Every structure is written in structure tokens, then in C-alpha cells.
Amino acid sequence: MPSEAPQVTVAALFAVLTLFALIGRRMGVPRAVVAYMPYLWAFFLFFVLSEFVSFAVGIWVLAALSFLALREFFTLVDLRIEDRWGMVAAYLAIPFMFYFIQANWYGMFIISIPVYAFLVIPIAITLSGREVEGSVLSIGALDLGLFLLVYCIGHIGYLAFYSTWTAILVVAAVAICDLFAWLLKARDRDPMRSVAYQLFAPLPVIALLALAVRPWTGIPLVHSLILAVGIPGLVAIGCQTIDHLEADLGIDRRRLQPGRGEVINTMKSFVYVGPVVFHYLRYFLDAY
């Protein structure tokens, strides 16, 4: 196999996604799929830039994606005027964390949000005055948004730092799971059966994909199969969790729009997959 094959494949996938994002709506593709495309396209833009330009450039696409998701969360969550400095602190955590990723500073990456940002946000909240009512809820909301939509998604960035193709495998597997979930939900209204299908239906496709790209990911056969089994489960857990939060945030999945749940709804499948796959590979494989 030619040595340029992985790069050529990334470029080809990116070209197909770009074309699909541009003409998908005109082709009569359902709205839910069309809305999903820009975010998937952004992930592949990150991969393409990482492969062809520099990882240090590409990672900021993922940072921007995290910013979009966090901004949407802050728009929807019930925050007070007094929480503004806390919001600023949360936003500022994004460039720091993604800088630590591109600098391969694992120690700081792993604690930047769960230690430092989570310590800064409460003090930032107190800077707005002594209006204490609701502070605990606000700090919890800010921390949760930052944790789920920046820290968890950021793990995919670090995964790409080690291996772009492993990150592509994860993103593609999640997209396949989402596609199956969408197809199954559209056909079957029974929630239990729907979840069962979501767990098992994409499994063979993901397993085949994991085995096909194994020469580029370098993941041994057994671990590739474990990932193929685990990813649909993690996607289901992520969806279950975020669906619950979405309901509280007032997100109406029939009327998704940018700023009204579209970003969070698209990213929800990555929330559990990113960190779990990253730490699984880091624990079991020496290359990570």
C-alpha cells in the first residue's frame, strides 16, 4: 500500500463530506442529516489540517467547535446576570486546554479544567457581588457545560495528536452510530427495541471499519474489536445523558436550530466516547 494512502483517504473523505454539505440540501437529504453535516465536516477539517498543514493549526478547529457547543449551552442554561465573570472564566479555559493538547502537555491538559478552571469559576462568580442566591446552581451549570462540551470533546483532539486515524475511526464510528440511531428511530417507535438496535446494529459496520483502518491506527486486533463493541454503548450512554439534560434546557429536538440545541445535540454522542476511548488506549497501548 502506498505510504500516502492514509493522507489521500483523509482528503477524499473530506472532499466527499464537503460536496455532501454543499449539495445535500438540494438533493433532498432529510434536514436532520443536513444539520449534522457541518459539524462532521468540521471534525474532518481538523483532520485534514492536521495531516496537511499542522496539528497545531488543526486543533483550533476543534477548539472552535467546543466554543460553539459551550456558547450554545450558556445560551440555553438558566444563568444569572451575576454569573458573567464565571462564563468568561469558562470560555478562557478553552484556549488554555487546547494549547496544552497541541503542546503535548498531558499533565496540564488533564487537570486544566477539572482542577484549575473549576477552582477559578467559583471565585469569578463571587466577583460580581454578594448576591448569593443561585450561586451554587450557577457554578454547577458552568462546570458541567465546560466539562462535557470542552473537556470531554477535547479528548478527541488529544487522540488525534497520537494518531489522526484513531481519531477518524472514533468520529466515523460515532457518526455511523448516529446514522443508525436516526434510521431506527424513524422506523421504530418502541424505545427499548430502538436502544437495542442502536447498540447492536452498527456493531458489524464499525468492526469492519476498525479492522480496515487497523494498519493506519496501529490498534491491535483485539482492541479494535473491543472498541467496535464499546463505542455504540458509549454513544448510547452519551445520548441518554445529554437527552436528559436537553429536556431540562428546553431543547426541542423537532425544532433544532443553531443556538437552540443543534450543536449540543450533534456533539452529545462524542461526550462519553472521547475520554473513555482515549484513556482506554492510553492504558492498554504503549503508543498512546
Added chain:
Amino acid sequence: MDGARRLLSIPVLIHLLFFRPVLKLLFGVHVEGREHLDGLQRFILVANHNSHLDTLLLFHVLPVRHLRRTHPVAAYEYFSRFRAVRWLVEFLLQPVWIVRGSVGEDPLAGMRDRLSQGRSIIIFPEGTRGRAGEIARFKSGVGRLAAEFPDVPVVPVFLTGPEKALPKTRSLLVPVWNHVRVGPPRFFHETAADFTAELEGAIRGLAACEGPRHRRSRRTRQPPTLAVLGIDGSGKSTLSRALSRRLSSDARACLVTDGVELFEHGERAEAPPLLAEKLRASLGRRTKVAGSLKSYKIPKLAELLLRDHVVEELRDWYAPDVVVLDGSPLLNITAWTGLYRNEAMDEAMCLSALRILSGRDESLAPDDPVYRTFPELVTLRRLHLAHMRVPDAVLFLDVDPVVSMERIRSRGEERQVHETEEKLGRLRGGYRMVCRVVERDLGIPARTLDGGRDAGDVLVMALEELRRMDLAAFAHLTGLKEIDPHG
């Protein structure tokens, strides 16, 4: 050719190459119903108003050809405080200036001119930025304007997001998603009042799709303030403290005197220190040792301005239910002006000074004699310091300067430069005049009490006067309703 030139003008390029990308990147503008603006030659855009971002968001929605042909209605006195800001607003937005509260001037004249020229305008019919997530009652101007131009479509727009990104009273911009919902255009029918109500209903209808997402603080409004005035030795500090104690029986009262004191359940409570208050106290100590009225003036002015700032900060840091002021910074400055320029001070001048210092000077002509007589007021305006708080009620402790001097001497403290019978007499006159003007022209209840009587009697009289005022702002204070002040 003219159209192309207009399209390539610098303001249009700034809108297209700077404002639109920045708004989109940072504030994620999402527009629904943009098609309602297609094909309109001119229009009146009507929107709810919660933030300074609103106008920029509306310009974000406009078709490019309308960018230089649409004029937002803007408050002149607000944007003219800084010359650079006014220039920038004029350069980029070409607003129709209106002077709020001006007498004898038709506020619709500028809008009428622009519409007659075939241009479009943007109106915020609430008149001013409201509280986050609330739509205030519409003023009737938009209905009257639509009645004069029945062929011009009126487009209702609902904005959500700016009230979170840049709410009133905050200057820190925070990225959140903004939504602009453009409703179908409407044409005038029936009466101006009906049409105004219809527009308000249309915007409320557009807003109805948004879920309530504003967790409100209990104390987002400014607490009511009661100012106790009087010359030195009149007993105003004693009365202020006694009132604070009394009003705090079932509330949290804050007394702003030589320091800030907090009262809860009728007792003094611990008040964490404020930086601005420490600075004010330090300045206050300097004024007390000033050797002449001239060297007293600037530190005292700075101290009073800081005291006013402290009153603003109290809401955020102590969350009081009522604030008692031992001397109001606004009214003290005005009364003290008489001490320095007694011959120039009359009631008209006093009212003008009060208006300028409280930022209610929109009806004053730029060549008003008050600016020549008191050039310090011009400086204060330029420094953006003339927006002092007007108290909700005033009690003036009137006492003969002879009596007050006896009290001052009995304290055994070093006397301040103005503590002479002659100067206190002039100050007393200044306070009396201020109280008259405040009550008559500003509609703030101001009552005079006999400060020569015993402190307990003065407290009884003060509580009775406050009850008689029957102010809604003080209605929540049960300490005011209790009959026996000695209890």
C-alpha cells in the same frame, strides 16, 4: 453608479467585513423570517430593546442595499456624553437623534424627514433598554408615525440573546447565541393607539416561542433610598442611625454615613469592607482637616462622588432592602454650591444643577446659564460623573445654626472649616432651597423636621412623615408601619 458608491462606502464595508463576521463568530446570530424584508423599499423596523447590541443585530439582518438607507432612532443625550462615541455612531449608523424628555420639540420630526426621503428607520418603542427578558409597554410614537405614513410597512422584530450578552447595567460582553425573529410586515389601520398595541402584541407573539430562561435574583432592583439632610450639628447622623435600626426590624437596612453600617433585625450586623468605601473614608478624613473652603472643595466633591458610587455598590455587596443616607451626595453638592456661590444660586439654577448632576439634563439647552455660572458642572458631565442617584424620599432636619454650633462645641472635636454660624446659616438656606425644588420640580417627597427637639421626638416625627408619604418603594418595610417608635 450611486448605488454602487453607496455599497462600497466605508461604513458599509465596516458592517460587512467587521461587524457581521465578529457578531457571527462571537455571538452566533441566527435569523428567522429574513424573507419578510425582501422587496421592501422602505420600512419601519420595530424591535424590543434590552441591550446596546440590539441595533447592531438589526443591522446584521438588513439587506446590504438598506445599510446606508436605514436610520436607528437613538437618544442623543446618552450617546453624546463622549464625542468619539457620538462620532462613531453617526458615522456607522446615521441615527435619527431624539432628545428624551425635551419640551416643545417634536420627537417624531427627524423620523418623519427620513421616511419622507424614502429611507427606513429602526424604532425601539419601549423608549429605553428594559430589564433582561421583559418587554415594557410600547410608547405611542410608533403608532402615530405609522398613521402618518400608512403606505410604509412596519416590521416587528423580536431579539433574544443580547439581554444576556450585554445587559443593561453591565459592560462586560459575554458570547451567547443571539436570535433575531422577523415577523411579517404590517400596515397601519384603525387608530394610532390600536396599531401600537397591535405591534406590541406582534412582538410579544414572536417572543412567546421562547421559553422563560431567566433566573432572577431577588434583589436586582435598586433598593429605595431615604436621605436625611441637615447642617452639621443638626442630629442627622443620630436620626439616620435610629431610622436604619427601626426600618431593619424585618428587613436589611444599610446606613451610609461616615462609614457603611448594616442593620438586620434592628441590630447592627457585620458589613464586609468595600474598597470604594475605604477610599471614601480616607478622603473624608482629609476634608475634615482642610484649612480653608478652597482646599475643602475638591476633596469634599470627590468624597461625595465616591459616596454616590458606594450607594450603587451596596446593592451588589450587601443586598439591602432599604438604604438610609446620612446626607445625599446629589443634594449635598447642590446645597453646598450655594455656600461657594451664594449670590448666583436661585431656585431655577438649583433645579438645573440637580438635573445636570443626576443626568436628567436632556431638556437643558447647551447654552443654559448654569453652565457659565458653574463650569464645574460641565467638567463633571465630561468626566461622565454627572449621573448621581436621586433619593426616593428626603427628610430635612432644620435647626438654628446657633443651636447646631452649641452641639458641635459640646462634642469637643476639632471644628471643620465651614462650621461657623454664618456659613452654616448659608448652608441651611441651601438645603431649604434644595428641598423645595426637589419636592416641587422632581416630585420627590421632601419633609422638614424640627431638628431642635429631642432625638426621640425627631424619630417619631420622621416615622410619621414617612408613613404620610405612603411611598410604594417603602411599602415592604414593616418597621415603618409599627406605631410605637420607642418600643
